[in-house]
Amino acid sequence: MVKMEKIKLNPLTLSFAGDLEKTFSENYFRRFLKQVRFAVLTGVFFYGISGVFEAQINPETRGMLWFIRYAVVCPFGLGILLFSVFRLFEGYKQVLLVGWAVAAGVGIIEMNAAAPPSMHFFYYTSLILILIITYTFLRIRFIWAASAGWFILAVYEIVAVRFGNIPAAVLENSTFFFISANVIGMAVCYSMEFYARKDFFQVHLLKDRHEKAEQKLQTAYNEVRETQKRLIQSAKMAAVGQFASGVAHEVKNPLSIIVQGIDYLERESIPANKDQAEVLKMIKEAVVRADKIVRRLLDFSSPHPLRLVPYEVTEVMRASFRMMKKQLALMKIKVTEDFTAGLPLIMIDEEQMKQVFINIILNSLHAMPEGGEITARIYAKDLTEVGNGIGRRASDLFKVGSSVLICEIKDTGLGIPGDELSKVSDPFFTTRFSQGGTGLGLTITRSIVERHGGIINIESKEGQGTGVTVILPIFKEGDQGGQQQ
């Protein structure tokens, strides 16, 4: 059993420290709302009924007594009942109930003062009953209930002394019992509230612990899933890589024969016939296209080893945009570059990193046939939060606390539908097959980034745009590095 946190209460007011008090109050209010209503109803009932007995014993003062009972105290109680259906009641509950209890008590005291001494026992008992209800049934908070109890007693004493219609011995006697009732009432009230708070506190603790455990479980689950996804991805890549290089080898030779064959035909037999020359040209173009796919397959199945040198990533990004300048202008795409100055050099293969950026920019370009905007940002960041591939475990690429360079390229293009987002870097996944897409752009891009020890994240909203984030490690001096070839 885990050690329970100790309950911290103000010993007098019984309040919790901090936010917990608010939660408790809400909870306590809801829990006893029905009981409070029932208590008020019961109080109104008996306060009303006792007026009948009173009238039999003491018919002379009936008018004034009934006024107190039926025009003040009972309507007050019924008013509280009515008001209790509103949300606002929660805030005024204590004040109203205490006010009502005091009104009932003072009412009794007033009636007592007006009645002959022989009636004293009647009111005295009523007052005791009111104290009982105040301390227990109404679920008034200890501090309020005690205040009400002693206030009523004080009023009783003052009135008794002022009017002097109660014999001294009786007054002494009843004062003794009122004090006793107050003391016992306080003890009961205190213990009721204390245990209610203790129960609440323990439930709250358990709930809290449960939530924390659940949260931990969720984090662990996410991590496992993330790792699994990465494993599947790399297994997929490896399988495709082998397959691809096999296919590429087998296809390159036939393609060579076709190309040389076309050259032969072009020269020897067909040049005069325009249609046939046209067909040959088409075949040749088809070969070029097939060759392009095979080339990319090979790129990806036998990646070039990284030639890492300390380099400025911003420069690579700038160069990539420069290379695409004409196309971007032609497509009416505005480029905004926002690069932090003076970023540290990091170990990269400039050529391959350029390929990364160009692939991403090309995709953005394709996604904005009507023009649009590309925003590129590069900045450094100290990782403080656990996230996608970022964490504290050995399996995480980046440890919390390490520094990285973040390269973002955002476009305002078509975006990627939710169900496709997880597939875009899968080998051969393309939505642009008819426009010559190979579906290997992001596959290669991811592979290069990962071989640099980085990660790539893609976020997108269909119809709004896509943001690709490349996170690259900044290796500090003395670092072993974490780059895989």
Place this chain on the structure above:
Amino acid sequence: MGSNNNKKKILFIDDEVDLCKLVKVNLESLGEYEVTTVSSGEEGIKKAKELDFDLVITDFKMPGMDGEAVLDALKAMKPHLPVVFFSIYHDDISTIDTSVRNRVNGIVSKPIDHKHLYEVIKDILG
């Protein structure tokens, strides 16, 4: 065809027989070259021993002796004989060792069309 002394002699080695045939016809149609084709590295070495060539073009990846082995054997025999690799990779930085790359006179990637092949050959043979 016979041996015409004005024509440069090229040895073409590739295990793809049809490709050999087509390259031979295409190159010879230019009238500047005489092309001998063989379909394995071993045969290529044998031919190179028997005859004098101005240039050897060899496939890089073949069953039996591969391009690199052919290169080693040829260079041992005739250090000044230019050799060109015919490879399936369009960029051979990754697949062919620098040490090997430095010893060949060129690397062309499959599929290469007639025009480009001719340019490469002309570059070397003048």
